[in-house]
Amino acid sequence: MTTFALQAQPADAASWLDLARRAEAAGFDTLQAADHPGVCAAPYVALAAAAAVTSRITLGAYVANAGIREPLLLATDIATLDVVSGGRARIGLGAGHTPAEWLAVGRERPNVAGRVDRCIAVADAVRALLGGDTVTVHTPHLDMHEARLDKPRPVQERVPLLLGTANTRLLRWAGAHADIVGLSGLGRTLADGHNHNVRWRLDQIDAQIEQVTAGAADRPSPPPLEALVQIMEITDDAEKVAAPHAEEIGMSVSDLLAAPFVLIGTVDEIRTSIERHEKRWGITRYAVRTPALDAVEALGLL
Numbered sequence: 001m002t003t004f005a006l007q008a009q010p011a012d013a014a015s016w017l018d019l020a021r022r023a024e025a026a027g028f029d030t031l032q033a034a035d036h037p038g039v040c041a042a043p044y045v046a047l048a049a050a051a052a053v054t055s056r057i058t059l060g061a062y063v064a065n066a067g068i069r070e071p072l073l074l075a076t077d078i079a080t081l082d083v084v085s086g087g088r089a090r091i092g093l094g095a096g097h098t099p100a101e102w103l104a105v106g107r108e109r110p111n112v113a114g115r116v117d118r119c120i121a122v123a124d125a126v127r128a129l130l131g132g133d134t135v136t137v138h139t140p141h142l143d144m145h146e147a148r149l150d151k152p153r154p155v156q157e158r159v160p161l162l163l164g165t166a167n168t169r170l171l172r173w174a175g176a177h178a179d180i181v182g183l184s185g186l187g188r189t190l191a192d193g194h195n196h197n198v199r200w201r202l203d204q205i206d207a208q209i210e211q212v213t214a215g216a217a218d219r220p221s222p223p224p225l226e227a228l229v230q231i232m233e234i235t236d237d238a239e240k241v242a243a244p245h246a247e248e249i250g251m252s253v254s255d256l257l258a259a260p261f262v263l264i265g266t267v268d269e270i271r272t273s274i275e276r277h278e279k280r281w282g283i284t285r286y287a288v289r290t291p292a293l294d295a296v297e298a299l300g301l302l
Contacts, residue, residue, distance in 0.1 A: 175215025
């Protein structure tokens with residue numbers, strides 16, 4: 001069964017609430033909100049508003065920046081969302097990539113290893129706090145002393161964790177610990193501080209899945225895989241639409257169209273691509289953005 005999540009941002013109250021209702025009515029599994037302080041809405045405020053007009057759809061950040069979020073404050077936001085939504089919150093975490101976000105809060109952006117270390121430490125701490133534990137951590141990447149979340153307590157006994165990444169070490173950790181692995185397909189941050197190199201070649205995707213599988217070796221079954229779709233368009237000429245994107249990225253058109261981060265083609269062609277992604281990589285979930293909403297509904301898979 002293919003599952004879709006919708007990543008969106010509020011522009012105004014009426015359209016945001018309408019979008020939340022539409023996503024739920026259409027059959028989307030999750031409504032997700034990005035976390036980039038200063039350039040987008042506060043994710044948990046937006047999701048709490050969406051919770052008030054929905055009853056089924058789950059709600060979570062995609063993804064909260066573990067580099068600049070403190071675990072106790074993050075756990076409090078998630079627990080509050082879980083309470084006001086009646087148990088529909090999800091933890092969504094990533095290591096963060098935008099240098100300006102660290103500078104804006106008075107921190108120096110660590111190297112890759114440092115960001116990964118902190119992300120894992122924050123994920124462990126948030127889960128422990130939501131689970132009712134007292135957390136003390138003193139490391140170069142995280143410092144907490146007897147932190148505890150007494151109120152509010154989440155409705156769910158265990159709030160699910162989605163970890164979004166393309167980093168080798170985080171993929172392996174997610175395979176071992178996450179409830180959903182969010183495959184971002186994004187590599188090194190470019191000089192502009194926002195965009196990325198991508199890891200969309202088939203061999204690169206194979207390698208990412210291998211890390212998740214290795215991490216999940218001791219689990220009864222691996223966690224579900226969710227691909228972050230960057231380009232989605234229903235068209236009768238997939239190659240024409242894909243060509244400029246392939247040229248910009250430096251990939252062949254055929255490889256681009258085979259990647260799970262791109263869904264381009266007729267309805268039948270996209271359905272076939274989704275079947276191939278599941279067969280080759282085990283991907284059964286997709287996160288799409290608001291412009292793809294109509295296209296997802298047209299697939300008839302919700």
